[in-house]
Amino acid sequence: MASKGKSSESVKVIVRCRPLNSTEEANGNYRIVEMEGRTGAVTLTRPAGGSSEDPKVFSFDKVYDWNSQQATLYAETAAPIVDSVLQGFNGTIFAYGQTGTGKSHTMEGKEAPEELRGIIPRAFHHIFDAITAVANPGKEFLVRASYLEIYNEEIRDLLAKNATHRLELKENTDSGVYVKDLTSYVVKSVRECDKLREFGHKNRKTGETLMNKDSSRSHAIFTITVEQCETMPDGHASIRMGKLNMVDLAGSERQSKTGATGERLKEATRINLSLSALGNCISALVDGKSSHIPYRDSKLTRMLQDSLGGNTKTVMIANLGPADYNYEESLSTLRYANRAKNIQNKPKINEDPKDAMLREFQEEIARLRDQLNAAGTSGGPGGGPGGGHRELVVEKVVEKEVVVERVVGVSQEEVDRIRRELEAAKEAEKQALLDENLAQREEALRAQAALLEQQERMASEAERVAETERKLRDLEAKLIGSDGTNIIDEHARQQQELERYQAELRRREDAEREAARALQEQQDAMLAKEEKYGSLQEEADAKGRKLKKLYAKYKAAQSEIADLQAEFQTEREDMLETVRELTRQLKLKAATIDLFVPPEEQAKIESRAEWDDEAEEWHIARAELAGNAVANGRPQASRHGRRPVSVHAKIASILNPSNPRYKGENVLALELEMPERTTQDYEGVQLNPTIKQAIDAALDDSEELSLEGAQNLPSMYFSYDPEGTGRAKGRKKSIKKPAR
Numbered sequence: 117m118a119s120k121g122k123s124s125e126s127v128k129v130i131v132r133c134r135p136l137n138s139t140e141e142a143n144g145n146y147r148i149v150e151m152e153g154r155t156g157a158v159t160l161t162r163p164a165g166g167s168s169e170d171p172k173v174f175s176f177d178k179v180y181d182w183n184s185q186q187a188t189l190y191a192e193t194a195a196p197i198v199d200s201v202l203q204g205f206n207g208t209i210f211a212y213g214q215t216g217t218g219k220s221h222t223m224e225g226k227e228a229p230e231e232l233r234g235i236i237p238r239a240f241h242h243i244f245d246a247i248t249a250v251a252n253p254g255k256e257f258l259v260r261a262s263y264l265e266i267y268n269e270e271i272r273d274l275l276a277k278n279a280t281h282r283l284e285l286k287e288n289t290d291s292g293v294y295v296k297d298l299t300s301y302v303v304k305s306v307r308e309c310d311k312l313r314e315f316g317h318k319n320r321k322t323g324e325t326l327m328n329k330d331s332s333r334s335h336a337i338f339t340i341t342v343e344q345c346e347t348m349p350d351g352h353a354s355i356r357m358g359k360l361n362m363v364d365l366a367g368s369e370r371q372s373k374t375g376a377t378g379e380r381l382k383e384a385t386r387i388n389l390s391l392s393a394l395g396n397c398i399s400a401l402v403d404g405k406s407s408h409i410p411y412r413d414s415k416l417t418r419m420l421q422d423s424l425g426g427n428t429k430t431v432m433i434a435n436l437g438p439a440d441y442n443y444e445e446s447l448s449t450l451r452y453a454n455r456a457k458n459i460q461n462k463p464k465i466n467e468d469p470k471d472a473m474l475r476e477f478q479e480e481i482a483r484l485r486d487q488l489n490a491a492g493t494s495g496g497p498g499g500g501p502g503g504g505h506r507e508l509v510v511e512k513v514v515e516k517e518v519v520v521e522r523v524v525g526v527s528q529e530e531v532d533r534i535r536r537e538l539e540a541a542k543e544a545e546k547q548a549l550l551d552e553n554l555a556q557r558e559e560a561l562r563a564q565a566a567l568l569e570q571q572e573r574m575a576s577e578a579e580r581v582a583e584t585e586r587k588l589r590d591l592e593a594k595l596i597g598s599d600g601t602n603i604i605d606e607h608a609r610q611q612q613e614l615e616r617y618q619a620e621l622r623r624r625e626d627a628e629r630e631a632a633r634a635l636q637e638q639q640d641a642m643l644a645k646e647e648k649y650g651s652l653q654e655e656a657d658a659k660g661r662k663l664k665k666l667y668a669k670y671k672a673a674q675s676e677i678a679d680l681q682a683e684f685q686t687e688r689e690d691m692l693e694t695v696r697e698l699t700r701q702l703k704l705k706a707a708t709i710d711l712f713v714p715p716e717e718q719a720k721i722e723s724r725a726e727w728d729d730e731a732e733e734w735h736i737a738r739a740e741l742a743g744n745a746v747a748n749g750r751p752q753a754s755r756h757g758r759r760p761v762s763v764h765a766k767i768a769s770i771l772n773p774s775n776p777r778y779k780g781e782n783v784l785a786l787e788l789e790m791p792e793r794t795t796q797d798y799e800g801v802q803l804n805p806t807i808k809q810a811i812d813a814a815l816d817d818s819e820e821l822s823l824e825g826a827q828n829l830p831s832m833y834f835s836y837d838p839e840g841t842g843r844a845k846g847r848k849k850s851i852k853k854p855a856r
């Protein structure tokens with residue numbers, strides 16, 4: 117990649133404040149923000165009741181107050197970035213601020229009236245107006261669009277059919293950080309872009325209703341890539357590629373304020389994570405001491421890596437609410453924005469990038485042309501399908517086109533007709549040759565067969581040529597300017613004129629602003645020079661004034677330090693609160709595991725787990741066989757039954773009481789509880805000799821019954837001595853558990 121204009125430039129930071137809304141007015145809230153368009157100063161006054169500190173003053177590249185128009189904001193801040201993208205630079209426009217301060221209003225706006233359209237739809241018009249004005253066969257363009265959302269640290273493709281599918285970030289040396297498998301559409305008009313935006317927006321909506329909350333919890337990025345190829349008179353062609361990112365960030369307010377817990381807290385920590393990672397990157401970039409910028413801390417910062425301290429032209433739009441009750445949030449936004457001013461980027465034109473899709477298109481078109489030419493001249497077999505890789509890349513884009521044209525089967529009819537004619541001729545020939553000898557006839561038939569075959573070959577060749585022509589037309593239709601029509605109409609020309617005029621006006625305004633600033637500096641310089649004034653009185657006056665000024669500055673710095681400390685303190689408390697909550701959750705999990713999972717099982721699982729850095733997840737081999745994963749396949753138990761029965765069986769037995777199939781169903785596998793010993797174990801019982809004697813005497817009917825011995829019967833009738841028999845143990849049956 118070659119580079120041009122490698123000088124560094126800082127991130128442009130502008131601030132926009134929306135008007136008080138009707139609710140705020142009704143509640144008696146009042147405005148605490150003052151803005152001065154000429155110098156770019158914003159003044160924030162602490163609402164009454166607070167301390168007597170001086171109002172806070174910040175200055176930015178440009179500021180837009182509550183009366184500002186979308187068109188003005190676009191022309192002054194977004195248009196220069198879009199112009200750069202059209203030259204082959206990368207550009208990023210992102211909106212930052214508390215929820216409800218106008219980020220979406222600024223980035224997207226409303227469809228109607230036209231004045232309310234935001235930056236994204238205006239950029240579509242800008243890009244296509246500019247392209248149609250200059251596109252011609254010597255200058256071709258290819259425009260692509262993609263739309264994604266980062267929600268809960270997961271990337272979702274808003275243009276995919278299945279937007280719930282989460283995508284991964286990858287990195288390579290050619291194109292830097294990119295989203296793997298992100299859908300990207302080739303677009304040829306503003307209408308197509310609008311459609312994609314609408315489609316993506318709907319996909320975002322689903323998330324909104326699910327979370328019962330607006331889009332303020334996710335970051336949305338709409339990206340347009342403009343590739344252009346210019347062919348010089350000497351035949352040399354060069355490709356440039358500019359990428360425009362338009363980012364609507366999640367709300368910057370502190371989530372802990374909203375009292376979030378559980379899932380919500382998790383979500384909040386992740387949004388905060390992205391935003392604080394963004395803040396950390398900004399701090400690291402501007403303090404000049406850190407050699408490490410923590411881009412990898414969140415998905416958002418990794419995606420914006422090139423936009424902050426990279427090769428991109430970046431504009432940050434900080435949105436403010438005007439009302440008194442938003443003082444803290446507004447101050448925090450202004451501080452954030454103030455720091456971002458100092459980030460240095462080194463924008464450069466992307467020349468002949470390796471990942472240009474346009475090149476693939478052109479190569480494919482050239483290949484198809486060659487194939488057509490070859491087919492036209494020789495009539496022999498044309499070139500086979502080209503390099504597999506190239507074919508694949510083009511397919512990737514083509515397959516996403518909505519309309520798929522069918523090939524018209526003209527050639528098949530042709531083949532049929534030829535075959536019919538030939539068969540008729542064959543029949544006639546047969547008649548004529550009837551008298552000839554067999555060998556001659558066969559010879560003639562063979563010749564005809566060969567002829568038929570050749571004609572069929574030609575017919576299929578014609579079909580292939582038609583197919584190639586169709587493919588070529590398809591591809592050419594995607595390249596704007598390749599058909600040679602210069603689509604600039606009168607309206608577009610007027611539009612261009614107007615924009616040029618506006619740009620000129622902007623330049624003049626910039627110059628004026630610059631002059632005002634210079635004047636201010638001169639005044640400061642004069643103040644310094646006053647010291648040199650002759651009389652001591654004058655010198656004392658000058659020093660007094662200077663002292664006053666310095667003292668004011670000192671005071672301001674002091675209160676700034678106090679504010680920052682307070683801010684850090686709250687941030688620290690927030691983080692500690694989050695850590696405490698996470699520790700609580702962790703302890704619960706640990707307790708569950710310690711009490712219910714056998715230690716050896718836990719050790720086994722832990723030894724098998726592997727940390728996946730990319731997905732930030734633990735991977736455990738064969739997790740699909742784990743208990744809870746398998747349990748989903750088991751029948752569900754019905755409740756309140758005398759014995760555990762599955763829901764299915766219970767319903768079946770109610771529906772058909774005469775069917776005994778489910779009568780005794782039991783979802784638990786209960787095993788029989790076998791006794792420790794069986795009756796056989798008692799075989800070797802020895803009767804007490806006294807009893808034996810008594811029984812024998814009783815059974816002996818030959819003699820007279822004597823009950824003498826009965827008086828001496830012990831309380832224990834017989835004793836059992838398992839050791840004595842030595843058999844009980846050997847006989848003990850081991851009962852095998854039935855296999856499940």
Ligand code: ADP
Pocket residue numbers: 133134135182213214215216217218219220221222332367435
């Ligand atoms: P965010 O995206 O920052 O949460 P929105 O863009 O949704 O905020 O703005 C909140 C409300 O304020 C919307 O109804 C929007 O129309 C209105 N609003 C925002 N900025 C302006 C503005 N500059 N002028 C008029 N209305 C605005």
Ligand code: MG
Pocket residue numbers: 219220221331332364
């Ligand atoms: Mg919004």
